[in-house]
Amino acid sequence: MTSEAKALPVRTQKEIGWLKAIKPHAELIAAIISGLLILTGWLFSHNGEQAAAVTSYLLSFVIGGFAKAKEGIEETIAEKKLNVELLMILAAIGSAIIGYWAEGAILIFIFALSGALETYTMNKSQKEISSLMDIQPEEAWLVSDGDERRVHVSSLSIGDVILVKPGERIPVDGSVVKGHTTIDEAAITGESIPVSKQQDAEVFAGTVNLTGSVYVEVTKPSSETLFQKIIDLVQSAQSEKSPSQLFIERFEGTYVKIVLAIVALMMFLPHFLLGWSWTETFYRAMVLLVVASPCALVASIMPATLSAISNGARRGILFKGGVHLENLSHIKAIAFDKTGTLTKGAPEVTDVVVRDDLSVDDLLAAAASIESQSNHPLAQSIVRYAEKHQIPYSAPDQLEDVAGWGVKGIALGKEWKIGKADFVGKEAAHSFYRGVAKQLAASGKTTVFVEDDQGIAAVIALKDLIREETKQALELLQQEGIHTVMLTGDNEMTAKAIAEEAGIDTFIAECLPKHKVDHLKGLIDDYGTVAMVGDGINDAPALATANVGIAMGEGSDVALETADIVLMKNDLPKIAEAIRLSKKMQRIVKQNVIFSITVIMLLIISNFLQAVDLPFGVIGHEGSTILVILNGLRLLKAE
Missing domain, CATH: 2.70.150.10 (Calcium-transporting ATPase, cytoplasmic transduction domain A)
Structure with a gap:
């Protein structure tokens, strides 16, 4: 806090803190207030208090539409092109001019709510940079x-x-x-x-x-x-717009220009060409502005998207925005980080091979005694293994940590050395028990050697084990026709062993974060739409580069902030569920879009033919909006 802020009264400081807290949610608060004012206006109108109803609707216009009107006007001036924000505001004003305040206010409310949710998502996506800086x-x-x-x-x-x-x-x-x-x-x-x-x-x-x-x-x-x-990679990847974003922007400009051009022509051409009165001409132009507004189109996507997001949240799948849910249905390949994603993320003892004159329990008792004094992850894994098998151990009589090589100490009345092959004698270590260490290493395991006064006493193998659900998750994805790839910093031999055990299609070993990004871009070139699944800081650039980034819920904060989708319970099979949910949402959205465009076109044609008056036009327009919303809400119960 600055010295100026410290000098302020406590009450003033609290007020400043409160204002800062609500500022990111200002648009959402305005949209909610707008909706409440619409409800209030409807109640006034229902009781015959028209003046109060109009006042309430007018306040809904101002409060709900201010942010989007400002954004639309500023963008139009800055980029010198029209946008949907401007069209929505004009459509709402047009409905008010001809006396339909409620319809205009509802139009403003829906658009304001949509904008608030977009702003919220954008603010969330910026937090991963500060998380990286903290580390x-x-x-x-x-x-x-x-x-x-x-x-x-x-x-x-x-x-x-x-x-x-x-x-x-x-x-x-x-x-x-x-x-x-x-x-x-x-x-x-x-x-x-x-x-x-x-x-x-x-x-x-x-x-x-x-x-x-x-x-x-x-x-x-x-x-x-x-x-x-x-x-830098995270920042660069997030600044790139997806093809769907670019298409929407192009469609928006074209749609607004066409509608406004036709409305402008409608305001005078029918008078001269068809002999309509000026009153009828203006009336039909306003009806066109109302029925051609993309209210139903907006409702075609947002309710379906929010329903699918809510459905996913109940299943432990957190979507950070509708665009990511949409992109998920187009996935052709998925790249997985290994550590903490396909595997548990911590080494565990898998094999203990001891000399014939020793028992496994005695060997583990000595090893755990010595390793209990070390904070090395491999040492801790050996101690946990001994405890799991209820093997008692005590502190060593003597201990020396030989940095970079291993440890040596006295336990159970003997001197022991535990560490790398070079530490206990490379030749003896590799020849121990008919070269068992080489076989263990070939299966992707890390080997630790134990030596006593008689020579090599044992070899202990450790491995970052594959999650129980990994194989099932990969099988489900392959059934969906999705190519699976593992990107890992492990060496070639370890990566191959893990890939074969998991049943993954292909793997790429010895990847630094820059390499992961490069390989991911290559996958995008080959397959089109690609997802990345990871949990660590090193996965953040790849998660940001992928068309869809999926993070494990127990992963690093950076991975969670960078990703587009989070598996809250680290349940990999949920990825296939998310893809199926995405595809169902896409089908419903397509149904809604086709239906809403069809209704809009019918209403426009009927207006030209003077076959629909404003009340029926509003009923058709708002009725189509309600129908597509109800269709979208089916996703709340989607299986």
């Missing part, structure tokens, strides 16, 4: 002449050396010049297994330093880090 550190420990001082990351230059302590996020891209540690790079690569870092190893901004302190030499300014590029 990127703003300060770093700069090391200079043996001293450490806290500085802003923007002041760092290439060649500076910074200190990154355990538990901190790395503030810039760089390379390790001193120290050993383990880093969680899931924010960048999506890989669930932390990576050991030693001297000369490359590190990325936004990743988490887990175990040891390291000195890092800055190799890129803060504005050019890989993490910053993720932010």
